[in-house]
Amino acid sequence: MKAEKQTAEMKQLDRIKRKSIKGLYDGGTPSLRGTIIKIVALGLLDAFAVFTAYLLLMKKQYVGVAGVLIVALVVSFLYLRRGGLPAKYLTPGILFLLVFQVYVVVFSGYISFTNFGSMHNSDQASAVNAIRLASYNQIDTDFDSYADSGQDNNQDGVADYVDAAGKVIVDASGNPVGPDASGAAPAGAVKVPYYTVSVVKDPAGVLGFIATETNMQADGSTTFGKTFVGTQEAPLTVTTEATDENGDGVADHLKGYTTLTDDAIGKIQEKVFDTKVLIAEGSSIFIRTEDGASAFQYKYQMLWNEAKQTFTRVSDGAIFKPSTDGFFHINGDLKAEKIDIGWVATIGTQNYEKIFSDTRLRGPLLKIISWTFIFAISSVVSTFIVGLALALLFNREDMRGKKLYRAFMILPYAFPGFLSAYVWKGLFNTDNGFINNVILNGNHIPWLTEEGWARLAVLLANLWLGFPYMFLISTGALQAIPAELTESALIDGATPWQQMRLIKFPLLMITLAPLLVSSFAYNFNNFTLIYLLTGGGPTDISAGDLDAGGTDILITFVYKIAFSTGHGRDYGLASAFSVLIFLFVGTISYLSFRRTRALEDLA
Amino acid sequence: MSTAIEEKVILPKKRMSFGQWFLALGWRHIIGLAVVVYSVFPILYILSVSFVKNSSVEGQTGLFRSFDLVNYVALFQDPNRPFGLWYINTLTIGVVTALGSVFLSTLAAYSFSRFRFRGRRAGLMSLILIQMFPSVLGLVAIFTILSEAGKVFPILGLSSSVGLIMAYMGGSLGTGTYLMYGFFNTVPKELDEAAKIDGATHTQIFYTIILPLVTPILAVNVLLSFIGITSDFVLASVVLSTPESLTLAVGLQQFVSDPFSKDWAMFCAGAILSAIPVVILFMYLQRYIVSGLTGGAVKG
Numbered sequence: 001m002k003a004e005k006q007t008a009e010m011k012q013l014d015r016i017k018r019k020s021i022k023g024l025y026d027g028g029t030p031s032l033r034g035t036i037i038k039i040v041a042l043g044l045l046d047a048f049a050v051f052t053a054y055l056l057l058m059k060k061q062y063v064g065v066a067g068v069l070i071v072a073l074v075v076s077f078l079y080l081r082r083g084g085l086p087a088k089y090l091t092p093g094i095l096f097l098l099v100f101q102v103y104v105v106v107f108s109g110y111i112s113f114t115n116f117g118s119m120h121n122s123d124q125a126s127a128v129n130a131i132r133l134a135s136y137n138q139i140d141t142d143f144d145s146y147a148d149s150g151q152d153n154n155q156d157g158v159a160d161y162v163d164a165a166g167k168v169i170v171d172a173s174g175n176p177v178g179p180d181a182s183g184a185a186p187a188g189a190v191k192v193p194y195y196t197v198s199v200v201k202d203p204a205g206v207l208g209f210i211a212t213e214t215n216m217q218a219d220g221s222t223t224f225g226k227t228f229v230g231t232q233e234a235p236l237t238v239t240t241e242a243t244d245e246n247g248d249g250v251a252d253h254l255k256g257y258t259t260l261t262d263d264a265i266g267k268i269q270e271k272v273f274d275t276k277v278l279i280a281e282g283s284s285i286f287i288r289t290e291d292g293a294s295a296f297q298y299k300y301q302m303l304w305n306e307a308k309q310t311f312t313r314v315s316d317g318a319i320f321k322p323s324t325d326g327f328f329h330i331n332g333d334l335k336a337e338k339i340d341i342g343w344v345a346t347i348g349t350q351n352y353e354k355i356f357s358d359t360r361l362r363g364p365l366l367k368i369i370s371w372t373f374i375f376a377i378s379s380v381v382s383t384f385i386v387g388l389a390l391a392l393l394f395n396r397e398d399m400r401g402k403k404l405y406r407a408f409m410i411l412p413y414a415f416p417g418f419l420s421a422y423v424w425k426g427l428f429n430t431d432n433g434f435i436n437n438v439i440l441n442g443n444h445i446p447w448l449t450e451e452g453w454a455r456l457a458v459l460l461a462n463l464w465l466g467f468p469y470m471f472l473i474s475t476g477a478l479q480a481i482p483a484e485l486t487e488s489a490l491i492d493g494a495t496p497w498q499q500m501r502l503i504k505f506p507l508l509m510i511t512l513a514p515l516l517v518s519s520f521a522y523n524f525n526n527f528t529l530i531y532l533l534t535g536g537g538p539t540d541i542s543a544g545d546l547d548a549g550g551t552d553i554l555i556t557f558v559y560k561i562a563f564s565t566g567h568g569r570d571y572g573l574a575s576a577f578s579v580l581i582f583l584f585v586g587t588i589s590y591l592s593f594r595r596t597r598a599l600e601d602l603a
Numbered sequence: 604m605s606t607a608i609e610e611k612v613i614l615p616k617k618r619m620s621f622g623q624w625f626l627a628l629g630w631r632h633i634i635g636l637a638v639v640v641y642s643v644f645p646i647l648y649i650l651s652v653s654f655v656k657n658s659s660v661e662g663q664t665g666l667f668r669s670f671d672l673v674n675y676v677a678l679f680q681d682p683n684r685p686f687g688l689w690y691i692n693t694l695t696i697g698v699v700t701a702l703g704s705v706f707l708s709t710l711a712a713y714s715f716s717r718f719r720f721r722g723r724r725a726g727l728m729s730l731i732l733i734q735m736f737p738s739v740l741g742l743v744a745i746f747t748i749l750s751e752a753g754k755v756f757p758i759l760g761l762s763s764s765v766g767l768i769m770a771y772m773g774g775s776l777g778t779g780t781y782l783m784y785g786f787f788n789t790v791p792k793e794l795d796e797a798a799k800i801d802g803a804t805h806t807q808i809f810y811t812i813i814l815p816l817v818t819p820i821l822a823v824n825v826l827l828s829f830i831g832i833t834s835d836f837v838l839a840s841v842v843l844s845t846p847e848s849l850t851l852a853v854g855l856q857q858f859v860s861d862p863f864s865k866d867w868a869m870f871c872a873g874a875i876l877s878a879i880p881v882v883i884l885f886m887y888l889q890r891y892i893v894s895g896l897t898g899g900a901v902k903g
Contacts, residue, residue: 034806055755064755085805086723089714093707093776099748100773101733104741111743390638393631401632407886408639411646414885416834418852419874422859423645426867434648464645525737528836532856555739562743563841571743578740586735 042079046072071095105582112351112576118569120326120342127343128304131311131328134341135302136286195287195295196224198252199260199272206231207275210242210257211287211295212250227251235278236287265292284314302339311339351576364540364548365557371455372553375530376523379462380516386463387470388508392500395478413468421532424461428533449538451550458551462529466519477511478504517592521585525555536560554581646878653871674872686873688847689854693833693877696764696850700771701829705821707772708779713809715780716787717795727784734777742841745770749842762848767839771832779824786820787813823891830881851877 049072056064075095078087114120122130169186195211202208208231212224227250230236242251245259253259265272269292276286276298284303289295302311302320311320311328321332326345330336354361390409394402412420427434428447436443447457481504489499530536536552547560554577562574621629656671678686715727746761749770753760760766794816795808803812814821836852843849855877858870 031804031807034804052755059755086714086718086720089710089718089809090726093711093780096707096769096773097730097733097776100745100770101736101741101777103748104744105733105736107744107747108736108741116743390634393634396628396631399628399631401635405635405639407889409642410885410889411642411882414882415646415878416830416852416881418834418836419855419878420645422855422870423649423874425859426870427645427648464641468642521735525739527737527739528834532836555737559739559742559837562740574740575743578737581740582736585737586732589735590732 038079042076046076108575108578111571112579113346113348114344114572115326115342115347115350116344116571116575117573119340120344120572122343124322124343127328127341128311130341131302131339132300132304135339136298136300195228196250197287197289197293197295198250199265199275199289199292200229200231200254200257201260202231202234203256206233207271208232208234208257209275209277209287209289209295210239210251210254210259211236211277214250214294224250229254229257230277232275232277235281235283260292262292347572351573352580354573355576355580361546364546367540368548368552368554368557371551372524375455375458375462375551375553376520376526378459379466379523379526380519382459382463383466383470383519384474384512384516386467387472388474390467390471391474391478395475409471410468412464413472417465417528418532420465421461421529424457424464425533428457428461448534451538451540454534454538454551458530458533461533462523462526465529466523469519473512473515474508477508480511481507514592517588521589524553524585525581526553527555527559530556531559649871649874652868653875655868674868675876677869678873678876683846684854684857685847686854689849689851690876692764692848693850693852694880696768696771697829697833700768700775700832701825703768704772704775704779704828705783705825708776709783709814709817709821711776711780712783712787713813715784717792727781730777730780734774738774739837741774742838745838746841762843762845764848767842770838770842771835774838775828775831779828782824783817783820786817790816819891823888826884826888830884833881 049068053065053068056062056068075091078084078091120127194214195209196214197209197211200208200210208229210227210229212227214222214224226238227240227242228236229239229242239254242254244251245253260272272292273288273290276288278286279297284300285297286300287295288298299314301314303314304311309322312318313320318330318337320328320330320339323329323332323334323338324345325334325347326342327338327340328342329338355365394405425448428436430436430444430446430449433447435447436445445453447453485503485507486499489503494502530551530553534549534551536547536549536556538550540548540550540552547564548557552560558574558577558581561570561577563569651667653674654667654670654672656669656673715723749759749761749766752766753763757763758765759769790813794812798808798812833850834852835850836856839850840853840856843853846854851873855870855873858866858873860866
């Protein structure tokens, strides 16, 4: 009986104990203030999420809407339920991490399998639109002329005649042909009219023009021809009912159409400039204005066939079909001519294949890779030797002024890195730099402009930047070596060199090896120094159309592939490189972590 | 026997002749002085150029031949290159990002250090690995994210400090969390258990017990992160483009594109002004930074 009671009591106690231990990590009783703060914060967050979802809905981005709402729901759930503390502390960080690290890595991985770049930067529909917008020419390439009967409106001394295709008629040597001796136009010349226009809206609000053919005479006066009306949806038709309301001699009003004032045109300027009215149904020629008062003829070079999803080139009737490489090629043949505006297409492992097998890329790439290793290893070794030597030099109890020395020596490390790069760029300047002018007494060493010197310059600058760090960590590690070890070595009669080589150095390396590895990884990707000091230059001319330079390391080379302005951007190829570099640096770091305690802490 | 050792160790402290002193210590001072000159001369050089009258920058050979504040004044008077705004932008972005990312990583680190949950180990491991992805190479993705976000909320888009701050915060979480995790592990668990028994909630434990204990470390982390972020060139150069939105790292580049014109002296003045807060912080925190270094932090 007594025993039973005891076990019951013990069970009870056990239960309370277990409950309280569990209670330790499920949050305890929330305070009123905490609850209020929580509810207000969640309320604001959800309101913001709904607002964002609404904005996205307006833009018809349904995936975004779903994403925002799901995130808001999950976050609200995580914070409203009891317990689940780890999630409450991790969620804010994880959200940022998901967007700016995980997504970034995944997106780069995806991009590496596409041709994303300056020629392929959107979807196919946008590419079609861009091609249509880009592929029309004003008939008669001389902007201010309208090629009528031989006047020279652009005052280049030759009258401007165009043929039926809208091209300026030229002679065998490419010069515009003027009228012959009798003043007659050359063979094939056609009259390209110029229009005085009023911008109008039709009853349905579609923009269009009332356009009157205008002829400028040799004496500077103008005469007017037929008047037309047309809109974006209806080609020009002759009208005789238009009236001249403002008395300038040209018709500007028509029943059923609203004529826009200059102010009204100013407000929708972009739309007015974008208004194209065909001169006849099915024609490839349209008129367009750039000032709201006069219009010229333009000709499409590519006609889009919505049903067949193809472009037809007006000049020769070639058919361009969408192809797997994200371009329109003639008849879809990858080797045939293409239109230079493309869309983002998945191209499989082509980028990776290019890295490993493209012969044009191989030479420069191998050179860059070997220099990347030389740079990273030399930087670590040189800074470490100097740093360690200084640490040993100052590692004496009885040396005075150590703190002062250290304060000065730490300066290069304290100085912001990007500024140091710029400063050294100035110091190394061939003509005016301090190093050539003062230290080398007027020598003209081509630091930064000749490959060998530039590489030396980069290493020297990095030595300046990096030795204080090595000095600091070596000093720290030296002081951590127990004095007993050195003392007993002394008693055993070891020379200072033996002490160093056999006792101190092995001990130092235990602490410093992982730091040297991270220093290697850091320099392997030391973008700031290289890019700001030399820009990767001097440019390697033998690399052809690749933007590769003598001091380019992998990461600056990849940056230039992705972002250089001169050579066209190739995000896909750059991302493939990124993924490979990530794998390489990640593996090295993982291995070095495994050798240190870092991973043991994770247990 | 122990006395013998004592004597040997104490021995060098006795009065030395100059020759002895030189062999033991003097040459060290000579090398030390040489290294100090090496460390300091580039900085002295730009300090000197920053005081040069702008007409005589070219062919400058001696140090401190003239003293004129004209470059410092000119820095603040060019409306196309608003140095003052850049300074403010840099400080704002640096302070907000440093505070925000350290706060977020502290929360995460607390969770990793104090709770045991499924996926904890894997979570820590992936934190370490994912931050190995070179940030320079994530630029395309970050650029795309921000330009898309800008279409919905212009304030989050390109050329905006807010967007850049968020990108920095996301980018620095991995390292920050891992560092803080190490520090939290050194705070005894018995402390929060005792508080728990006294009836404290987990938020109370976090804010009133743990945080105050790690405040010095937090401060150092905030400042290191501030230094790192204010020095960033590459992400800022891609995200920011309008003259008013630039940071110092991006903006000052405009002065060095043409070396040894009048701009070079202005660059030197700008560099001195930009470096002052960072160098002061660094000197002030030397002790902490050195101990942090051996713990594995690398200055970015």
